[in-house]
Every structure is written in structure tokens, then in C-alpha cells.
Amino acid sequence: MVRRSYAAAILLLILGLGSQVGPLGCAERTSPEGGSSATGSLVVVDTSFLADIVRQVAGDSFDIVSLVPEGVDPHSFEPTPKDAATIAEADAIVATHLGLEPKIVELVQAAAEKGCPVIDVSAGIPGAEQDPHVWLDPVMVLDYYLPNLVKGLSTVKPEAGTTMSSNAESYGHRLRELDEWIEEQVKSVPAARRLLVSNHESLGWFARRYGFAVVGTLLPGQHTEGAPSAERLVALVTTVKQSGAPAVFLETGSDPGLAEQIARETGVAVITDLYTHSLGEAARTYIEMMEWNAKRIVEALS
Ligand SMILES: [Zn+2]
Structure with missing residues (x-):
């Protein structure tokens, strides 16, 4: 703060x-x-x-x-x-x-x-x-x-x-x-599956625009410093199970070990390549970055 x-x-x-x-x-x-x-x-x-x-x-x-x-x-x-x-x-x-x-x-x-x-x-x-x-x-x-x-x-x-x-x-x-x-793509996701779990609170604006709910994050708040605590991880696993969220979304560069652990404990898909804060190989422009993210999210939740 x-x-x-x-x-x-x-x-x-x-x-x-x-x-x-x-x-x-x-x-x-x-x-x-x-x-x-x-x-x-x-x-x-x-x-x-x-x-x-x-x-x-x-x-x-x-x-x-x-x-x-x-x-x-x-x-x-x-x-x-x-x-x-x-x-x-x-x-x-x-x-x-x-x-x-x-x-x-x-x-x-x-x-x-x-x-x-x-x-x-x-x-x-x-x-x-x-x-x-x-x-x-x-x-x-x-x-x-x-x-x-x-x-x-x-x-x-x-x-x-x-x-x-x-x-x-x-x-x-x-x-x-x-x-x-994006609006058109999102239509193929059933309303009950429009649930987002991400590594930090980065998807709020996207969720509000396209009718998703952010049900949990691995890290508290808007920053990405540090690793999640054991308690936070347990809480996230519980949130995923209780909410029925079909996937967990991490950003490019996230710790693959952590992704595997979440996948193992929640049994849901872990997407590790959202481009939310930077361009990269699959997203050379801002528009490509948004298209990529929408595709990955829609595929994982449909
Ligand atoms: Zn951020």
C-alpha cells in the first residue's frame, strides 16, 4: 500500500x-x-x-x-x-x-x-x-x-x-x-463456465467487458512479486473446486512447476501462455495479443 x-x-x-x-x-x-x-x-x-x-x-x-x-x-x-x-x-x-x-x-x-x-x-x-x-x-x-x-x-x-x-x-x-x-468468440462459452482464475488480479477489466467472473487469484492484489504462500495455494485449489472453474490462467513466463502443481491438485487445465503484460512470439501487436488471449480463454472454457 x-x-x-x-x-x-x-x-x-x-x-x-x-x-x-x-x-x-x-x-x-x-x-x-x-x-x-x-x-x-x-x-x-x-x-x-x-x-x-x-x-x-x-x-x-x-x-x-x-x-x-x-x-x-x-x-x-x-x-x-x-x-x-x-x-x-x-x-x-x-x-x-x-x-x-x-x-x-x-x-x-x-x-x-x-x-x-x-x-x-x-x-x-x-x-x-x-x-x-x-x-x-x-x-x-x-x-x-x-x-x-x-x-x-x-x-x-x-x-x-x-x-x-x-x-x-x-x-x-x-x-x-x-x-x-472478442464478443463473438465469447458467445461460445456457456454462461456458467465464464469463470476466470489467474495468477494475480490482472483480468478484471477483461472480465467486466466480456461478462466473465474472476473467481480467484494465485497472488493477492495487482502485483506479481513473490511466490504464493502454501495457504494461498490451498485456498486457490479449494476455490477452483468449489466454483467449478474449468481452467487456471497464468501469464507467459510463469513458473512451470507451479502450473503443474496447480494442475495436479485441481485436476483442471492450466493455461500458461496468456500475453497480458507484454508482447511476445505469438503476439507481435496489441491487437494480436488481445486476439490470442481471447482464443486461449475461449478454448479452455468452452
Ligand atoms: Zn499485472
Whole structure:
């Protein structure tokens, strides 16, 4: 709790500072062209799936880099000195939600103190503070992330504003189609089997959008640090048995030993390859990530 309140306080501080800076960004450039960046403007994004979303909106107007590499859990990400250097070069930083990656907060704070604009894509979303996994609902990405990005990035590069608005509109149509597609897939899951058990509380936004119930999690809360206690494991096994949940869903990179143990003790299928926090081999874009997850969930519950 302490850590999350701290993150929230920092976020307020950053947003306060961010609003006072002009459109020129923060990086101390060694050349008028903006150093090694091809477009002259570098946007550092916290996570890989969000970097894809930012690319869809920004088009060729910005160079985009993701701070947390593919396949790495942002909750437990440890930045290197190279990451600090990348952030120091940024003209803007885009964050899913700063409470998500406690280790990045300090770096972002340092950049913000130098006047770097920080765009929080979740700004204005009721409940994002309690559960930051908003991106697992594509309608929220459409309704909040896209307008927040257009607004924030247009402040950094006003001349690209019109292009970015039109990019966001096209991408918005694809997100609408994605939402309709998931809705259609989910219809094949009987209402009584729409039960999700996951490794931490990450599937709430997805569940609400598509009519699932989250009946249990292996780890308490929204973070993934540490292994579940023996008591927690026993409680989860009981929850799975009592609720009749047909499967347990873990994210890519989860401990296979743990997955086997849960499968053995619950007798249900354990899916170990949801892409919820990062892109990866089976999901090269945000849309592919959502399609993959919907397929895996629907297959396991149908
Ligand atoms: Zn998470």
C-alpha cells in the first residue's frame, strides 16, 4: 500500500510539473536535429504493447522505444543504467500507469523534474488507480488511451496533431472490430463456465467487458512479486473446486512447476501462455495479443 500511495503521489507531482512545460520537450539535445533519433523526437513508452499502440497513433512523427523489453513482467522490472540514459534522451514519456512499475517511477520523476512531459494514458479512467490493467479492455483503449495520446503527443509536436488524430481514428475502427470479434468468440462459452482464475488480479477489466467472473487469484492484489504462500495455494485449489472453474490462467513466463502443481491438485487445465503484460512470439501487436488471449480463454472454457 505504501508503495502504491508513493507512486500515486509521484504521479501527481509529475503531472503537475508536466503541465508547466512548453512543447519543446525535455531532452538536452546535442544537435538541432535531436541526436540519433530519426524523426528528431523520441518517445519512451513503459511497456511493449503500449509502444505498439503509440506507434499506431504517432505514425512517422516520433521514434518510439519500449522501456520494459518483450517477455519481461513490468511489475518486477529492474531498470539498468542504459534505461536511465534512454529516459534522459526522451522528448516525452508515455506510461500505462505509473503504479504498475515501481522501479520506473524514480527514473520518470527525474525526467519530469527536468521538464519532460509524461503522458498517462489512463488519465480520466475511473478505477484505473485500483486496477491498472485497463488495456485488457480494448474499448477503454479506444475511449481513453487514444485521445490521451493524441492530446499529449500533439502538445509535444503540434505540427503532427492532425495526422495523429486521423491515425487514431483509423486505429480506433480496428479496436472496435477487435471488441466485436472478442464478443463473438465469447458467445461460445456457456454462461456458467465464464469463470476466470489467474495468477494475480490482472483480468478484471477483461472480465467486466466480456461478462466473465474472476473467481480467484494465485497472488493477492495487482502485483506479481513473490511466490504464493502454501495457504494461498490451498485456498486457490479449494476455490477452483468449489466454483467449478474449468481452467487456471497464468501469464507467459510463469513458473512451470507451479502450473503443474496447480494442475495436479485441481485436476483442471492450466493455461500458461496468456500475453497480458507484454508482447511476445505469438503476439507481435496489441491487437494480436488481445486476439490470442481471447482464443486461449475461449478454448479452455468452452
Ligand atoms: Zn499485472
